Amino acid sequence: xxxxxxxxxxxxxxxxxxxxxxxxxxxxxxxxxxxxxxxxxxxxxxxxxxxxxxxxxxxxxxxxxxxxxxxxxxxxxxxxxxxxxxxxxxxxxxxxxxxxxxxxxxxxxxxxxxxxxxxxxxx
Numbered sequence: 705x706x707x708x709x710x711x712x713x714x715x716x717x718x719x720x721x722x723x724x725x726x727x728x729x730x731x732x733x734x735x736x737x738x739x740x741x742x743x744x745x746x747x748x749x750x751x752x753x754x755x756x757x758x759x760x761x762x763x764x765x766x767x768x769x770x771x772x773x774x775x776x777x778x779x780x781x782x783x784x785x786x787x788x789x790x791x792x793x794x795x796x797x798x799x800x801x802x803x804x805x806x807x808x809x810x811x812x813x814x815x816x817x818x819x820x821x822x823x824x825x826x827x
Contacts, residue, residue: 706730706816708798713821716788720825724783726798726818733778737802740772740783741811742794742823752796754808755781761808766792788825795820 712724724740739754753762753772760772771784781798801815802808 706800708800708816708818710796710798710818710821713796713823715824715826718788718790718825718827720788721784721786722788722823724785724796724798724821724823725780726782727780728800728816729779733800736800736804737806737808737814738774738778738781738798738800739802739808739814740781741797741799742792743797743820744791744794747794749797749811750794751809751811753783754802756804756808763809785823788823790825790827792823793825794823796823 707729709727737754737756740752741749742752743749751763755772769787774781797820798818799814802813806813
């Protein structure tokens with residue numbers, strides 16, 4: 705059974721930092737993509753970043769502030785979030801299993817999802 709477990713969310717002041725983690729179990733994702741999405745109240749789920757063995761892509765809205773990384777086995781991925789803004793407030797979801805050469809920014813291309821972790825940025 706595949707599980708994705710996120711951690712690291714919380715409340716932070718604007719300008720602060722948080723590091724989210726996503727631990728995968730049940731299978732490896734070395735041949736597919738893992739990603740981060742977020743969803744704010746009343747808004748659609750939004751792509752944040754995605755990673756395969758060959759590289760990383762990041763949404764323009766967070767580029768330069770957020771960085772996605774992984775451990776060697778790609779069983780855990782991280783999202784380092786710096787210079788946080790109130791508009792970054794959302795539930796952040798880890799996703800996995802998007803096939804190579806699909807659109808990594810499309811949520812429906814991912815087969816597995818975590819339960820989400822709340823990030824709240826106060827002004």
